[in-house]
Amino acid sequence: MRKYLSIYKATLLEELQYAKGMFLSFIGTGIHIFIFFALWKYLYSSGEKSIISGYTFAQMIWYVTFTEFLTSFSSSNIVRKTPTSDIVSGNIAYTINKPYSYTGYIFSRFFAESTIKMIINLLCSILLGIILIGPLNTFQIKYLPLIILIMFLAVIIASLIRLIISYFSFWIENSEPFQWLYKTVFLIFGVTFPLEVFPVWLQPVIRYSPVYAAVSGPVKMLVNFNINEFYGVLVSQLFYVFILVLIITIEYKKGVKKLNVNGG
Amino acid sequence: MSSVNIIEIKHLSKTFKIKEKEKGFKGSLKSIFKPKYKIKKAVNNLSLTVEKGEVIAFIGPNGAGKSTTIKMLTGILTPTKGEAIVAGINPAKQRKKLAYKIGTVFGQKEQLWTHLTPYDNFKFFGAIYDLKDYEIERRIKELNDTLELDEFINTPVRNLSLGQRIRCEIAASLIHKPEILFLDEPTIGLDPVVKENIRVLIKRMNKEFGTTIFLTSHDVGDIEKLCKRVVIINDGKVVLDDTMQNLKYNYLNRKIIEVKMKEKVNLDDEDGITILKDKEYNLKLSIDVSKKSVADVIKLLNTDKIIDINISNEPLENIIANIYKGSKK
Amino acid sequence: MLTEVKNQFKVSLLSIKYSILRSMINKSSFLFSVLLMFISNASFLVQWIIILSVSDGADLSMKQILFLWGIMAGAYGLSNIIFCGVHYLPQYIISGKLDAYLVQPKSVLISIATSQTSMSAFGDLLYGYAVVLIASPSVITFLYASLFIITGAIIYACFVTIMYSLLFFSINFRDLVTTLTRIPTSFGTYPENIFSGVLKVLLYTIFPIGFIVYLPVRVLLTNNILIALIVILFTIFMVVFAFVMFNMGLKRYSSTNLMNARV
Known part of the structure; x- marks a missing residue:
């Protein structure tokens, strides 16, 4: 464990230099949030509605702000591009002989980057939300520890899926299109709208999908906490963490084997 | 006798303003609001003439002003003071017109499309210089004879060896029969046999086409074998301008x-x-x-x-x- | 003058052809990218079905959304097939590859713009035509769509060029400017009804998505030929503006060579 901690620390220092870049990339996120603010404002005001699918305007905006916040972590190049380029260039062969697991190495780096990202993006997100819509009245501070827990698990799930897709590169030359697909699916079914906005027949499908565990579930708890639903989210998250870890372990093993057979 | 001078450089100078940054966060802030500049004279009052058909080595240590000079001669950079006339044209004023008369090979920077064959590349560069299709074909044949490209002219460039690539780079830069060829480190990274090969070809090109060659290199072999005249510059100034023979005689x-x-x-x-x-x-x-x-x-x-x-x-x-x-x- | 234009055109066509050939070297990878970009675009229709399901009382129609997505995807796609090189400007400036174009007797900007292409852009272009024609399958729609996909592609490439030309004055703002170049595409897939005030002014000026998408959608919905003319005039203005800015930048580059710190 200590070696991963030292990778974490080293990356932390390295990434600190790029804090300015992260700040800039929040501009892009902020623009997305702003577009959704304009869209929902238009939709709420044009029908003179105060509630859509059980959400107030304020809850809807905070929902989008925090789904964007959550997805900003897993869009990191460390889980999305680094493994692919390591595999394609054959550099991964050097890391195989090292006394740590490659997946562990990637995650140590990912957590380091996420630490800095969290500080910057959390501040910016809260600031933007307050400017756009004002404080969120339905947020209850006493549930904060529980919310932090499921937020953390959500980031793990999303980044595991990203990494699983990156490891596709063991078999196919270009795994990037799958990353777009992931992004689009998550954007449409999780980031943009809460579960309740979708047609009734579609809701169960989304509820049991990783999209709910990694995005919409946890953020819903932030804007509108409910202890029963919380347990639902937690169980689903633990299930997906287990499954995804299993998949990535097998995938990596098979991938390396294939690499050895073909000589990279 | 100025008519035979293909390059005339008169009191050429180029100064750069370099932003100086102090260390640390405070220094960064300071450099934004109150930037400090250091003046660097990359080329300092340099005068030089090159005759048509000469092969000249232009050498000096890193940072001596070699590439700044070449950039001014090819129209990439405009001089701060003085002027250069290349093939009767002022590069700073008529960059495009000059382009038809010069060829450039920058050793580390590839100009070729790597997924295409040399033949297709030559066609492309021919079009850049407004050559008609039949003119391009004729020229490719000539270059093929001189530079011996036959065996790989139809192989995509990415599958060629480094030496073959350089030969193609040189051929591509000669497609429009330039009067002067600027070669910047042409043999960098090549093995001795290939180096020798390239040198022979450059020499032949100079003889057969009468192309003036302006060469920079770190490789003493290039200079010794190719050039009759050596110009050494340091700190933006000419420190020696002599024939290869004299250089050897006086310093040997x-x-x-x-x-x-x-x-x-x-x-x-x-x-x-x-x-x-x-x-x-x-x-x-x-x-x-x-x-x-x-x-x-x-x-x-x-x-x-x-x-x-x-x-x-x-x-x-x-x-x-x-x-x-x-x-x- | 005329032969100069003709020669430039010939080189540009060749350059575009070679770029496209390069992107197709690996056929399966190419087709896969195109297909997935198509699917990825198409899935946004789900988003709009959801939005429209809760939009009672709002002035939004599926037809409008299809036109919007069609023109945006089409223009963005075409721009990134033909002029993808403009996105590489910062890289070319920093790596010194710009020098290679400066010693050629052709327009530096056009040479750079046509030197690259994007595989997935073909998926965008196909998708653009597909949804526009689903919304209104007629010859007139096809002609209008083609016109606006072309003007949009040109305006977008010019916008990116203008933004990156600022880098000639200080390369330090590379990341910020890169972020700014993405703004029009973010706004381009949402109808203009939802934006108002200062923002709307910005979308018709600095980030000219109004001329890339919003006005063309109006033409497709209302057949107003006057608006089409305005779009064409604006396109010409953008081309001139982009060349002026880029050439000013080049002049600056020739006198400072930006990378002077590494002489």
């Missing part, structure tokens, strides 16, 4: 003598002799032949006791390094 007045003796000899530094190495029975001396003849030195050594002897010229590399050092003082 040193010989290196290495001997292996039966028994130890005692020899001290004296006028004209410098002892480079003295280890047991092995001795390495540097002789200034203008002060002491080789024969005299050998007599000093007691000829009966010599097991082995090797007399050689001082390598050109050392000579050039010494000139650089001298100009610094």
